[in-house]
Amino acid sequence: MRDxxxxxxxxxRFGELWESSIRDLCVEAALACFNxxxxxxxxxxxxxxxxSGLFTGQEHLASLVPDYLGRRNVPAVxxxxxCASGGQAVRTAFLEVASGMSDVVLAIGVEKMTxxxxxxxxxxxxxxxxxxxxxxxxxxxxxxxxxxxRAHMERFGTTRDQLAQVAVKNHENGSHNPHAQFPFTVTRKxxxxxxxxxxPLTLLDCSPxxxxxxxxxxxxxxxxxxxQRGPLTVITGIGHATDxxxxxxxxxxLHLDAIELASSRALGMAGKSIEDIDFAEVHDCFTIAxxxxxxxxxxxxxxxxxxxxxxxxxxxxxxxxxxxxGGLKSKGHPVGATGVAQICEAVTQLRGAAGDRQIPNARIAxxxxxxxxxxxxxxHIVEAR
Amino acid sequence: xxxIVGYGTQIPRYRIRVEDIASVWGADAPxxxxxxxxxxxxVPGPDEDTATLSVNAARNALLRAGIDPQLIGxxxxxxxxxxxxxxxxxxxxxxALGACPRVHTADLEFACKAxxxxxxxxxxxxxxxxxxxxLAIGADTSxxxxxxxxxxxxxxxxxxxxxxxxxLIAELLTTDVYMTDTADFWRREHTPYPEHGGRFTGxxxxxxxxxxxxxxxxDRAEMAPEDFDxxxxxxxxxxxxxxxxxxxxxxxxxxxxGLLSPTLxxxxxxxxxxGLAATLDVANPGAHILLVSYGSGAGSDAFIFRTxxxxxxxxxxxxxxxxxxxxxxxxxxxxxxxxxxxxxxxAE
Amino acid sequence: xxxxxxxREIPRYYRLEAAACVQCxxxxxxxxxxxxxxxxxxxxxxxxxxxxxLTTFTIIRTPPSGFTDQAPYAVGIVExxxxxxxxxxxxDCDVDTLKTGDRMIAKFRRIREEGRTGVxxxxxxxxxxxxx
Numbered sequence: 001m002r003d004x005x006x007x008x009x010x011x012x013r014f015g016e017l018w019e020s021s022i023r024d025l026c027v028e029a030a031l032a033c034f035n036x037x038x039x040x041x042x043x044x045x046x047x048x049x050x051x052s053g054l055f056t057g058q059e060h061l062a063s064l065v066p067d068y069l070g071r072r073n074v075p076a077v078x079x080x081x082x083c084a085s086g087g088q089a090v091r092t093a094f095l096e097v098a099s100g101m102s103d104v105v106l107a108i109g110v111e112k113m114t115x116x117x118x119x120x121x122x123x124x125x126x127x128x129x130x131x132x133x134x135x136x137x138x139x140x141x142x143x144x145x146x147x148x149x150r151a152h153m154e155r156f157g158t159t160r161d162q163l164a165q166v167a168v169k170n171h172e173n174g175s176h177n178p179h180a181q182f183p184f185t186v187t188r189k190x191x192x193x194x195x196x197x198x199x200p201l202t203l204l205d206c207s208p209x210x211x212x213x214x215x216x217x218x219x220x221x222x223x224x225x226x227x228q229r230g231p232l233t234v235i236t237g238i239g240h241a242t243d244x245x246x247x248x249x250x251x252x253x254l255h256l257d258a259i260e261l262a263s264s265r266a267l268g269m270a271g272k273s274i275e276d277i278d279f280a281e282v283h284d285c286f287t288i289a290x291x292x293x294x295x296x297x298x299x300x301x302x303x304x305x306x307x308x309x310x311x312x313x314x315x316x317x318x319x320x321x322x323x324x325x326g327g328l329k330s331k332g333h334p335v336g337a338t339g340v341a342q343i344c345e346a347v348t349q350l351r352g353a354a355g356d357r358q359i360p361n362a363r364i365a366x367x368x369x370x371x372x373x374x375x376x377x378x379x380h381i382v383e384a385r
Numbered sequence: 386x387x388x389i390v391g392y393g394t395q396i397p398r399y400r401i402r403v404e405d406i407a408s409v410w411g412a413d414a415p416x417x418x419x420x421x422x423x424x425x426x427x428v429p430g431p432d433e434d435t436a437t438l439s440v441n442a443a444r445n446a447l448l449r450a451g452i453d454p455q456l457i458g459x460x461x462x463x464x465x466x467x468x469x470x471x472x473x474x475x476x477x478x479x480x481a482l483g484a485c486p487r488v489h490t491a492d493l494e495f496a497c498k499a500x501x502x503x504x505x506x507x508x509x510x511x512x513x514x515x516x517x518x519x520l521a522i523g524a525d526t527s528x529x530x531x532x533x534x535x536x537x538x539x540x541x542x543x544x545x546x547x548x549x550x551x552x553l554i555a556e557l558l559t560t561d562v563y564m565t566d567t568a569d570f571w572r573r574e575h576t577p578y579p580e581h582g583g584r585f586t587g588x589x590x591x592x593x594x595x596x597x598x599x600x601x602x603x604d605r606a607e608m609a610p611e612d613f614d615x616x617x618x619x620x621x622x623x624x625x626x627x628x629x630x631x632x633x634x635x636x637x638x639x640x641x642x643g644l645l646s647p648t649l650x651x652x653x654x655x656x657x658x659x660g661l662a663a664t665l666d667v668a669n670p671g672a673h674i675l676l677v678s679y680g681s682g683a684g685s686d687a688f689i690f691r692t693x694x695x696x697x698x699x700x701x702x703x704x705x706x707x708x709x710x711x712x713x714x715x716x717x718x719x720x721x722x723x724x725x726x727x728x729x730x731x732a733e
Numbered sequence: 734x735x736x737x738x739x740x741r742e743i744p745r746y747y748r749l750e751a752a753a754c755v756q757c758x759x760x761x762x763x764x765x766x767x768x769x770x771x772x773x774x775x776x777x778x779x780x781x782x783x784x785x786x787l788t789t790f791t792i793i794r795t796p797p798s799g800f801t802d803q804a805p806y807a808v809g810i811v812e813x814x815x816x817x818x819x820x821x822x823x824x825d826c827d828v829d830t831l832k833t834g835d836r837m838i839a840k841f842r843r844i845r846e847e848g849r850t851g852v853x854x855x856x857x858x859x860x861x862x863x864x865x
Binding site (some may be wrong): 119126200201 | 734742745762788790791792793794795796797798799800801803806808809810818819820821826833844845854856858
Binding site (some may be wrong): 398432444469590704709715 | 747760780801803822825827829840841842843844853855858860863864865
């Protein structure tokens with residue numbers, strides 16, 4: 001396998017982008033990415049979108065996207081793994097380059113969620129769950145994570161304040177991110193007092209409904225060396241794993257096996273351990289999710305995610321900064337775009353271009369993207385060389 | 386020989402008091418309570434209907450019958466509030482119990498006597514020998530128009546009876562009927578609430594048919610009121626069944642165990658069947674029971690049963706009717722009641 | 734949900750039919766064609782008891798379409814006495830006094846309907862097991 005580098009990144013702002021259709025979002029992110037890369041060549045496209053069909057009625061992005069990128073005849077494929085679709089798009093692009101099948105591949109993640117009503121969006125998101133044995137009963141995604149939150153609070157004594165701190169930290173970071181949907185700070189009290197969505201999770205515990213797209217261009221590291229002026233950013237590890245789709249079937253409701261396996265496989269491939277990681281972008285679809293991910297990846301022991309967050313371990317100036325971009329919570333969560341946007345943040349940090357949210361001496365990043373309630377997860381290790 | 390092998394009921398958890406309905410409409414609660422001998426009625430939850438009450442009652446009947454559901458050769462569900470105008474409730478019940486596919490299934494309607502109608506057909510069908518077991522259910526979640534007298538009594542509940550010719554808990558001695566075309570209470574298609582003839586629903590309707598059927602069956606069986614241990618009459622309120630019982634010569638000791646309406650309301654097709662179930666919960670073996678239903682439109686089905694030794698062996702296998710009525714209850718205010726009964730609908 | 738998709742699930746929704754692996758005895762709900770424990774593909778049908786304890790739950794206050802007039806309602810995971818876990822609504826209860834560990838019993842209830850004119854979908858919900 002060849003070494004694979006990221007030679008360009010680009011994204012739209014994340015938010016309620018009424019003027020932009022799904023194809024507009026893809027084009028905007030891709031243009032920004034090509035401008036950043038400074039090259040024109042494109043061999044192949046991978047597209048991550050959870051459900052363009054349910055949100056916009058549009059399938060066959062594999063034809064629409066190359067068409068509207070002005071790249072008629074370029075091969076493209078859409079990959080799907082619910083909220084991990086973006087990470088899968090990057091992984092698929094990596095595989096094409098690493099195998100030698102293609103040289104320059106564009107991975108785009110996109111979701112256009114605001115054309116449908118809130119109830120329809122909730123329904124579409126719930127298609128990531130077991131339709132016949134979870135969604136059939138009227139459970140929503142906040143509901144699934146809320147059940148995990150309650151169990152976590154009962155088993156480990158995790159508190160409402162600790163959960164809320166995840167949102168506070170991520171908003172603090174996101175307030176320095178020009179692409180963020182909600183670039184403002186919040187207090188723990190505001191989080192706890194916001195409207196209850198599914199006990200015990202409130203509105204501010206939950207990532208929002210967002211439009212947006214993000215794109216990365218990958219190429220063999222050799223080609224990148226010849227092209228690039230700045231530091232080389234290389235994908236050195238990828239890990240991917242699945243778990244039961246239904247949370248009732250998990251071996252341990254509070255341990256995300258898919259995340260543990262995906263991260264250990266990625267770290268193993270990169271020849272690194274979790275202690276070597278300088279910062280991580282993780283999938284905080286809900287505050288409790290960030291805590292479960294930290295514990296499942298072994299960043300902290302089981303049950304310690306809450307106290308560690310409250311103590312500042314994962315703050316920008318902490319020992320293990322998490323979600324410097326603002327995470328899904330503050331930056332927004334256009335579902336299919338998220339996994340790609342995490343890579344964009346990783347590269348931005350590794351280049352030293354993150355402005356007020358820059359992590360000093362950032363050399364090795366971990367991005368963790370997951371689908372649904374943890375039924376799938378893909379982890380990337382990105383390093384500056 | 387034919388009779389009841391198992392029985393079961395299901396009463397929803399919710400109740401609303403007469404005074405909580407009266408206060409909304411500015412009516413005089415004490416006079417409703419006195420006049421109708423009603424204190425409160427059952428209210429089905431938003432996720433309950435005739436089909437769900439029927440299934441849950443039938444499952445209790447199966448617990449007492451102790452038979453393989455595949456032995457059930459017929460299922461009859463009598464109601465005036467079937468969930469669909471066209472699509473049988475009976476097949477939902479047959480599937481839920483595991484009686485499909487070799488089970489004759491039909492939905493019945495005859496105002497409040499659709500339950501006993503099913504029982505009548507089931508008993509005689511088993512008697513004919515064409516099937517070994519049948520299930521008859523009377524279940525309703527009927528409504529009264531807001532502010533109308535019927536709103537105080539229209540309640541929800543189900544009673545299910547599995548009949549057969551072996552392992553009986555109550556043997557059927559005989560049946561009789563009394564029918565005429567009398568429009569005392571009706572509901573036209575596509576209308577949500579029934580209309581009724583006010584005082585016309587009394588003497589020419591309820592009393593004429595109940596008395597007619599009771600006298601006919603006692604004649605046929607050569608029995609008099611004092612030969613019975615218990616009597617159950619259709620219970621549209623707490624007044625009528627007591628009045629007709631007294632008129633026919635029965636005593637309070639005979640009607641009290643089966644009189645549920647003062648705290649249950651009128652469960653329509655479930656009414657006299659539930660009274661029978663409550664009576665079976667307390668009757669000793671060898672007891673003679675008279676059951677006379679009434680359905681507006683109009684008619685009465687009458688049955689005489691005699692309980693067996695097996696009754697006391699099995700009756701504790703499922704919840705007793707009075708236990709559900711007295712212990713499984715939560716009172717709700719009129720607003721919640723109106724929402725549960727879809728008298729008001731959330732704007733979409 | 735389309736009628737054929739609902740209809741196909743009736744043995745599970747109406748009768749709680751699970752699959753017991755003939756090779757390793759593992760019990761699965763919903764039934765499987767491949768046993769995730771031992772890989773075998775022969776099973777026997779088992780009707781679950783419907784009795785168990787609540788292991789976790791939430792109260793849905795922002796429902797999805799199809800459930801908008803039901804909020805708030807409780808959804809939880811019940812572990813049946815046979816060891817099988819399943820998710821369902823918890824009904825006939827005061828949602829604010831539910832507790833993890835409460836004993837539950839399954840009942841046949843309406844789950845959802847396709848508007849005022851569409852099919853009614855029935856299935857299992859749990860109620861607190863208070864002996865009635």
